[in-house]
Amino acid sequence: MAMNRDWKKQVTSIPPGTLIQGKFKGNNYMMKRKLGEGAIGTVYLCQHGNQTAALKISEKQTSMTLEVNVLKALKQVRGNLLGPALLDVDDWLAPNGRTYTFYVMEYVQGESVQQFFRKNGASWLGLFMVQLLEDLEKLHEAGWVFGDLKTDNLLISQAPPRIRWIDVGGVTQIGRAIKEYTEFYDRGYWGLGSRRAEPSYDLFALAIIFLEIFYPQRFSRPETRRASFLFKRIDRVKALQPYAPVLKKAITGTYTSSNQMKREVKQIIFSRKNQSKRETGKIGLLEAMWIFLFSILSILTSLCF
Amino acid sequence: MKKGTLRQILLLTDGCSNQGEDPAATAALAFEQGIAVNVIGILDHDESEESHGLTEVEEIALSGGGVSQLVYSEALSQTVQMVTKQAMNETLQGFVNQELKQILGKDQSLEDIEPEKRGEIVEVVEELGETTDLEVLILLDTSASMHHKLQMVKAALIDLSISLNARTGKNRFAIYSFPGKRKNIQKVLDWTPKLDSISSVFPKITSGGITPTGPALREAIYQFGKKSLLRSFRHGDEPGLEETGY
Incomplete structure (x- = not known):
């Protein structure tokens, strides 16, 4: 990835403690640690006041803007949990003189x-x-x-x-x-x-x-x-x-x-549950047979007398 | 709105040119003609990204208004389609930026607009990328050292065709290899909308010694020119290639 060699080193390893300030809206985010890296950008855990959030940053302005478009569109489909909630969008003028686009979203915690x-x-x-x-x-x-x-x-x-x-x-x-x-x-x-x-x-x-x-x-x-x-x-x-x-x-x-x-x-899940019910049902059938036999026996004995 | 056709040359090589004119200068010429030149440098495993034989890759793309990338052959498929799409988007973004400058004043660009408001503009670029017609001339270095990489190249080109044909816009591909037999370049596959058929044409490639990248690029530009010339003959006074669509 020769073309991107220079910037990549900088934006993919922002040291913890770095303060990122939005160029347009001025919100501050304290970088805590790197969470992951993808084709478009790098995601960091960050602190905003006493709120913890995930911040994605990249020099690929167009791709980032498209992602923001998607997150905004998903907001409309909400009421459910389609993707993380979008909290902020801005640019960061880095100390190296370059401008990076970032967006801040809800930090989803969990296991892989x-x-x-x-x-x-x-x-x-x-x-x-x-x-x-x-x-x-x-x-x-x-x-x-x-x-x-x-x-x-x-x-x-x-x-x-x-x-x-x-x-x-x-x-x-x-x-x-x-x-x-x-x-x-x-x-x-x-x-x-x-x-x-x-x-x-x-x-x-x-x-x-x-x-x-x-x-x-x-x-x-x-x-x-x-x-x-x-x-x-x-x-x-x-x-x-x-x-x-x-x-x-x-x-x-x-x-x-x-x-x-x-x-x-769903059909598979429920038919599996029914299967196990049917198994318990078989035991019931066995019991029923015993009851039936006993009742015949008792009828027979009563007939004998 | 009239939709134009984007034209690209995709140069796949693994080293330095060693014959003829400076390929970077020829690439600049292509860019002048509205053809972006993308270059993919295929690395050998003992080569690092800093290998100086491959700095030429970056120079050609830079003067050709395209995108360059160095890559090991395993990652070729994803790289080829990524580079092609990125170059398309950059070209389109360039058009849109020009328009923006006319609307907003000459010192304004997308960066000066608040990120929240960039969305709609970027959406326009995305839409254009999806619907615009694209012509890619693949220029394949078949000098001796490329020999064992050709299988991966073939897979990558089929993959490129899958990616681009998922778009709404039309695609046309042609493949030329260089050096050719007693010529600078050799036609492997004529203009076609799909590359599924390359399995049968690929074994035709023969590996030679010299790498005349510059002259090959010049020939490639000529191939674009020749095609639109032919078309204008066939269609008489119909609008040319640039105005297909509606």
């Missing part, structure tokens, strides 16, 4: 998806699938696609456990070309669809996310027969078995809306 499943086990799979699908449904209905849907862009916040989105940089208007993506989760990379923003693009990535929980080392793309390669990966995971048909449909792009997929996932 991998951490969560390592601790809590696979029984949460169905719930998170439904939660993600519900959020995606709202997003899609508002005319957007998440785009860069991947494990790194998700967090699980606690009490009660809820899956949250932390980076909306890839959110793209439906019908346009996906703005930002990560190869492993991109159906175009797998040769299983276009990079046009449509609900099925997100559903493919969602299937890969659930697959990745069980393949944290990931796997590389074969040259041919890629769909059946992914199918085999799904089939090898016992915990994914109930969801295998749904995940496979997501990979082949069968669903045109998250709602269709959500309904099928």
Whole structure:
């Protein structure tokens, strides 16, 4: 990344304690530590008065402005938790004389998806699938696609456990070309669809996310027969078995809306509950047979006398 | 509103030119003609980003009004599409900035507008990037050292076609390699909207010794010119390439 070498060093390693002041609105933010780094910018934990927040900073003014546009648009779809809340937008005139664009958003605390499943086990799979699908449904209905849907862009916040989105940089208007993506989760990379923003693009990535929980080392793309390669990966995971048909449909792009997929996932969850009920029901049947036998016996004995 | 066509040359190389004119000067000429020159320098694993043979990469893109990037061949796919899109956006942003200067006064740019209010302007650029037509001439260095990288290049170009064809705007690609047989450049693939077909044409590439980047760029500019000339012959007095759309 030769072109960006110079600025990158500065904006990706702002030392803790640095005070960032907005050029236009003058709000102050004390940098605490780096939270992460993406294609567009770097995210820091910062302090504003006694409020803790996340601050994303970059020299890519245009891309940053587009992200702010998305966060503002998501505000309209609120009432739910689509992405972090936007708190401030401004420029920073750095000591090196360059101007960087930054925005401040709500700091979402939580565990990574991998951490969560390592601790809590696979029984949460169905719930998170439904939660993600519900959020995606709202997003899609508002005319957007998440785009860069991947494990790194998700967090699980606690009490009660809820899956949250932390980076909306890839959110793209439906019908346009996906703005930002990560190869492993991109159906175009797998040769299983276009990079046009449509609900099925997100559903493919969602299937890969659930697959990745069980393949944290990931796997590389074969040259041919890629769909059946992914199918085999799904089939090898016992915990994914109930969801295998749904995940496979997501990979082949069968669903045109998250709602269709959500309904099928719910059906699977409930039919599993019914199955366990039926098992208890069998014991009841056995008991009933005993009661029946006893009653026949007692009738027989009463007939004898 | 009339939509124009953006034109780009995408130069993929792994080293320094060693024959003919200065490629940076030729790139400046291309920029003059409204063609942006993007350069991707493909690194070998024993090379660092500071490798001085590759400083030329930055110089060519700088004078060609395009974007440059050094990259190891594994990351080629993402880089190729990122560089192409970034260059498109920069060109479009340039147009919009000019318009802004006319509206706001000549010392005003996007930076002087409050970030909260930049949104709508940037949205215009985004919209243009999505809908504008694009022509990319891929100029591929096939000198000996590139030989083992060509497989990755092929994958990256197919990937580029997937990314750009997800847009609403039309795309056209052509691939030329250099050095050619007794010529500066060699046609690999004529103008086409999709690059899926390159699997069959790629083995045609033969690797040679010299790297005449400058002369190759000049030929590439000529290929753009020739095409619009042909078109104006075919369409008689219809408006030229610049005014396709509505």
